[in-house]
Amino acid sequence: MRSELVADLSHNALIGVTGDDAAGFLHGQFTNDVESLAAGHAQWNGWCSPKGRLLATFLLLRTADRFLLMLPAEIAAAIAKRLTMYVLRSKVKIVDETELYARIGLAGARAAQSVASHWGRTPAAMQSVEKDGAICVALGGDRFVALVPPKAAPAMWDLLSGAETRASADEWEWTSIQAGIPTIVAATQEAFVPQMANFDLVGGVSFTKGCYPGQEIVARTQYRGILKRRMALAHLGDGDRPAPGQSVFSSSFGAQAAGTIVNAARAPEGGFDALVVVQLESLAKGDLRLGSPDGPRLEIRRQPPSPAGIA
Numbered sequence: 001m002r003s004e005l006v007a008d009l010s011h012n013a014l015i016g017v018t019g020d021d022a023a024g025f026l027h028g029q030f031t032n033d034v035e036s037l038a039a040g041h042a043q044w045n046g047w048c049s050p051k052g053r054l055l056a057t058f059l060l061l062r063t064a065d066r067f068l069l070m071l072p073a074e075i076a077a078a079i080a081k082r083l084t085m086y087v088l089r090s091k092v093k094i095v096d097e098t099e100l101y102a103r104i105g106l107a108g109a110r111a112a113q114s115v116a117s118h119w120g121r122t123p124a125a126m127q128s129v130e131k132d133g134a135i136c137v138a139l140g141g142d143r144f145v146a147l148v149p150p151k152a153a154p155a156m157w158d159l160l161s162g163a164e165t166r167a168s169a170d171e172w173e174w175t176s177i178q179a180g181i182p183t184i185v186a187a188t189q190e191a192f193v194p195q196m197a198n199f200d201l202v203g204g205v206s207f208t209k210g211c212y213p214g215q216e217i218v219a220r221t222q223y224r225g226i227l228k229r230r231m232a233l234a235h236l237g238d239g240d241r242p243a244p245g246q247s248v249f250s251s252s253f254g255a256q257a258a259g260t261i262v263n264a265a266r267a268p269e270g271g272f273d274a275l276v277v278v279q280l281e282s283l284a285k286g287d288l289r290l291g292s293p294d295g296p297r298l299e300i301r302r303q304p305p306s307p308a309g310i311a
Contacts, residue, residue: 004110006161007172009103009145013076015069015083016097021090022067029086029213030060031194033206037062042126042137044181044204045069046194047079052217053190055079057182057199059145061128061137068097070145072185101135102153104146105172106160111142114160126203141179174265177273180302182231182262187245191260193221196277198231198304229277230304231262234288237271239296249293250282258282261290273301280304 017026027034031046037060045060056079058071071079077096084094106114112122115136119129125140134156135147148156157166176183182197194205200222207222221227236242242264247257259278267273276298282288288298 004114005105005107005167005171005175006157007105007107007167007169009070009105009169009172011073011169012070012103013073013096013098014101014103014147015071015076015080016095016100017067017069017092018065018095019090019092021092025087025090025092026060026067027209028211029083031199031205031212031218032060032203033209034060034067035209039064040128040130042128042139044199044202046184046199046204047083048194048212048214048218049190050213051190052193052214052221054184054192054194054197054199055082055189057184057197057204059137059139061135063128063130063135068147070103072183073098074186075184075189100149101147102150102156104148104153104156104160105167105175106144106146107172107175108142111144115144115146118156118159139179143175143179170265173263174267174273177233177263177265177275180231180233180275182275185244185263187243188260188262191245192229192262192277193227194218195221195227196229196231197262197275201305228281229259229279230283231275231277232283232300232304233302234274234276234298235267235271235301236264236274236290236296236298239290241266241272242274242276242290246291248276248278248282248298249289249291249295250279250285251287251293252282252285253279255293259288274298 042061061068116122123129123138128137242261246261248259250258262275264274289295
């Protein structure tokens with residue numbers, strides 16, 4: 001990866017949530033503990049169907065006066081509309097705030113230095129810093145998201161990019177894949193219980209908070225040891241780009257799919273890296289194929305925790 005990667009994240013949208021009841025409302029809908037989230041802090045969070053399947057995963061930031069959700073633009077409008085249906089009499093307002101900020105991603109060994117040079121300090125992981133209306137959120141692992149008012153965006157691009165050229169959305173996606181952060185898109189909505197996509201392992205699920213849609217199923221999966229799929233990092237050396245929602249096969253399951261691609265991006269050394277949710281039995285066998293039982297071979301680069309650690 002480049003020593004500093006500066007990427008346009010305009011493929012992500014922003015949903016703003018305000019109102020006296022905003023914290024309690026979101027706490028009762030999402031997988032993580034929203035009520036414990038202090039202003040200036042962020043968390044990975046998700047929203048499930050009543051069957052416990054992820055409808056969306058997103059970065060949730062709490063500012064002094066509102067909550068901001070950053071998630072793929074392709075699902076943002078539908079998520080906002082569906083979320084609004086549950087507001088009822090709560091004092092909550094849900095609006096599209098995408099046009100209020102340019103979204104910029106920074107990653108790499110020099111990213112923290114760039115953040116500190118403009119904002120005055122580098123925030124701790126999953127915390128934010130604000131200056132002149134621009135917000136920077138530290139994701140951990142030398143990754144940051146900057147939310148910049150549109151008028152200030154050109155100057156910010158010049159400051160952050162320096163001699164570097166702008167990176168592509170695909171390069172940013174690769175950093176997310178390496179960090180093990182699953183991004184639910186339209187093709188994978190309702191495909192996974194949070195634990196299948198390792199969302200509990202990146203701090204996206206609270207098992208001590210109260211009820212939310214699908215909570216019973218998520219809790220049962222966690223405490224009864226019935227989880228049969230987990231997410232791994234895989235590499236495709238040649239062939240077409242893996243697509244979210246595409247099936248993965250293994251000899252253990254014959255013509256029946258053994259797993260599903262979550263996200264994929266071009267790898268710096270060539271080929272593609274991908275997050276894939278797969279049957280644990282197939283992961284142990286290590287003979288995954290993309291698209292069909294005789295499709296291109298997927299090499300597992302990083303295994304999920306052992307079954308003993310996820311019961």
